[in-house]
Ligand SMILES: Nc1ncnc2c1ncn2[C@@H]1O[C@H](COP(=O)(O)OP(=O)(O)OP(=O)(O)O)[C@@H](O)[C@H]1O
């Protein structure tokens with residue numbers, strides 16, 4: 001840490017206000033302490049001086065105005081901001097007259113709070129340090145928008161840093177919901193293309209011919225419905241980054257065209273002749289195991305080698321359980337804030353269940369579970385957390401999944417149970433399991449990879 005952490009002391013008899021203000025300021029990297037009344041605040045200041053005091057006016061015992069008087073006399077360098085309710089603007093006026101540096105009207109909006117505290121600190125010349133500090137606070141829990149500090153995630157961050165500012169193609173793979181799109185964003189925003197566009201194409205969402213015109217564009221009249229010229233995503237991404245999401249779902253024909261574009265650096269709109277040379281950096285993401293896809297004849301080997309110059313593998317959440325508490329904390333705060341309530345605490349037993357669960361939908365599923373929990377919570381603690389039971393026993397088909405899961409999470413969970421059962425009963429022989437399930441071997445393989453199932457663990461469980 002460089003330089004001292006700015007200290008803010010909050011004085012309010014209302015616990016909800018104290019907590020909301022504390023959460024918002026802690027996130028900004030401040031060192032925040034609390035008092036419930038003026039006398040307590042004076043003791044705290046005697047113990048340890050602070051930079052800014054944020055105080056309520058009407059409190060049991062001495063009022064905020066009296067506290068202001070004491071601070072002005074004994075600690076003249078401390079900035080004082082008073083917080084008053086809508087109905088008592090005259091309190092704010094009185095406070096300013098009595099020497100307050102600023103005031104803020106309750107309910108305290110987060111943005112206003114941050115601005116006012118920053119302004120108070122600026123007058124104290126503390127802001128330069130704050131910028132540095134924020135960076136460090138963020139990096140303590142993760143990287144860019146990614147949360148996680150386990151070795152597996154640290155390795156991902158290192159890879160992002162290494163590759164971001166090069167022009168190398170990047171292939172990001174990992175099971176669903178593990179943050180592949182966030183990783184692509186981190187790469188883009190750390191590259192010198194950060195001010196250019198980041199354009200995403202979901203290769204799974206469109207039928208073959210539409211995907212082609214989406215990627216390369218088309219000329220007016222090139223096919224029925226092409227009523228005007230359309231610039232493709234390659235063109236749109238020029239000067240920036242193009243994310244080819246779910247690249248494993250691309251048809252073989254489109255793969256040929258993509259490969260040609262990559263090799264020549266040139267694209268032509270469908271039905272057009274003009275040769276365009278968009279300046280694009282490509283990132284591809286997939287939850288398939290592309291090597292398996294190549295073996296199964298569904299993915300071109302030459303394209304695979306072309307894409308796989310620099311690979312980033314994201315592990316499933318259950319392989320980095322130490323990140324779960326951080327993620328839970330992050331999402332609890334985020335959704336508490338979004339729902340305008342003070343940050344909920346997480347009971348130890350709830351946290352343990354969250355850590356033990358196997359998260360077939362990974363971080364995305366965790367995020368939904370917490371969002372729902374926060375919304376359903378009644379008191380100060382996180383309630384409403386519903387998790388499917390751990391897979392157990394035979395005949396999973398008859399089991400009913402608990403209500404309250406998203407459809408996607410429920411389907412993934414169900415699929416996971418079915419696959420695990422099949423693998424167990426064939427002692428891990430995948431060819432047999434695939435036959436039992438009535439799917440191809442490579443289809444089974446795709447599903448195993450997508451869900452991050454470890455066949456070894458399943459069999460020797
Ligand atoms: N490490 C992480 N820290 C914080 N949020 C995360 C992390 N990983 C994923 N998320 C969140 O989980 C959700 C899913 O992430 P994302 O869309 O990047 O996953 P994905 O790997 O692309 O999934 P899919 O394969 O299904 O497309 C997003 O809301 C994202 O913000």
Ligand SMILES: [Mg+2]
Nearest residue numbers: 180181245285
């Ligand atoms: Mg994605």
